[in-house]
Amino acid sequence: MRLDVSEVNSYTVQQAINEGAAKVGAKTIKEGVHLVCAALKLYDIAPVLSVTCPARKPKLKDLPTAEQVMSMVRGTDIELPCLLAMWLSLRMSEVRGLQFRDLNGNVLTVCRSNIYFDGRNIVRDVNKTYKSTRRLTVPDYIKQLIEAVPHKKEDEFIVQMEYQTLRSKFYKLLEERGYHITFHDLRHLSASVMLMLNIPDKYAMERGGWSTNSTLKSVYQHTFSDERKQVDKKIDDYFNSLLEVLNKE
Template sequence: MAKAKKLPSGSWRCLVYDYTDEAGKRHYRSFTSDNPEKEGRLEAEHLAAEFAYTKDRKRQENTDMVLQESMEQYCILKSNVLSPSTLREYKRMIKNYYTPLISMKISKITAIQIQRWVNNFSATHSPKTTRNAFGLLTSTMALFKRSDILTDITMPQTVVPNLYTPSDTDVKSLLEHTKGTYLETAICLAAFGPMRRGEICALTKGDINGCNVTVSKSMVKGDDAQWHIKSPKTTAGYRTIEFPQFVIDIALKNSTGDKIVPLAPDSITKRFIDTIKLLDIPRFRFHDLRHYGASILHAIGVPDQYIIERGGWSTDNVMKTIYRSAITEESKKINHKINLHFETMQHDLQHDNKKA
């Protein structure tokens, strides 16, 4: 039981542990009594003990829930701060990923059981999927004060994806084949923006001012399996992109009505896949056009901070691990430039030796 201490003012104060924040700092609740006598000390200690007892009872009630109920409660509590797509993915994960933990009371789950689950789950799922599933488990356990058992869990090694980055030739082929269609507009906005599918589908003519395109919303699928216009996931998603004039001309020419691309994101994906199959170019995803846009900017020497701003990323982590991939054609140009420099230097050296 926490003991009260007398303050210089004569009051009694009793501190009782409340919680530990994400930075590892311990937080305490303070209970005081203005009575300077012994009764004041007892009063402060009684208030502190009552708080601790109530807190432990609530904690016990929470941890008596099974993991599935706890995760569902987590989703409800976060329903207004997480994106619809994230909530939809969480609910899919709860349904499919956590056997045999899902039916256990969270007060009974041990670190060994979680490590066994991670080991078995990672045998049939990628490291990224495993980490995403563990992330929801971690957030839920932390909300219900059970994160203490997660500190020594070993996760699978991260694997950097081997993604193909489209070349200038690939993009040109796509644009030639889709000329005059909504898909041509979508490809231009993704490759030269670089904009996301949802951002492209939510774009209206009112978002275009000259060559500037204001990105302030996205089309996402909700729990009802319908598409909705929502705000960006992060503040970095709000941005204004200055496009080349030809992109704006294409977007306005191909549009009908107020929507620039009156399609849903999955319709863009389907049309893009069908187009790729018809062309003699490597297979890649529509999202890889963003890789192309970011990689080209990096290849021509644009500083990272401007690439991050233009692409709407919160940090440079994603860009450094995925988007800064070398494009074959650009690499050839750069390598040729390097080798030409050294050949010129060697030629000058030989010429100087002959003169000597």
């Protein structure tokens, strides 16, 4: 909308929101309003806006089970990135940002993002949010997969496959099985597994790096190491039991 700054008010912004709601999602609309306000604030302009953004529509999906996903990726060259997302609750950018130096014994530090944007990779030594930087205990099975990846330097990426290649192979496997999910849904599946196992919210959020209650409730207290080990063991025992089932088939 080609408006003079003096014309930015509740009415014109609401008009823009209503027009945009027919084209883009509620999250994009909300971020757009925040961007406009932040830009104006740089010039000491702070309009008092009383607007209503569209509510986010719930996305209902029939996710495959964790066992079905493990069976699908077992033995493929995308097994490692898929398990990092589903077992350890990593985002795609976090999976692709891991380097061999981030693994110390069985402890993996998630501290970097490798984002694919506009046809190129953008590596950032920060994650999406403050709480996204975290340390996770790596189960032996995933550690073995990591150690099997050839590398010469510690600052090489653990998942060396390009974004488009990984995405293409993932969707090809899904098509063969008749599943309809995104790679990010593996992270949602991880949250579902933790819910099924009755993992307390504070541990689930720490493990997944969630910092808001849009997916899980906010964390307000420290998670103690002994209790955290019990949580990790409970989750690892579940996925290891799935591996045992697949090994018997």
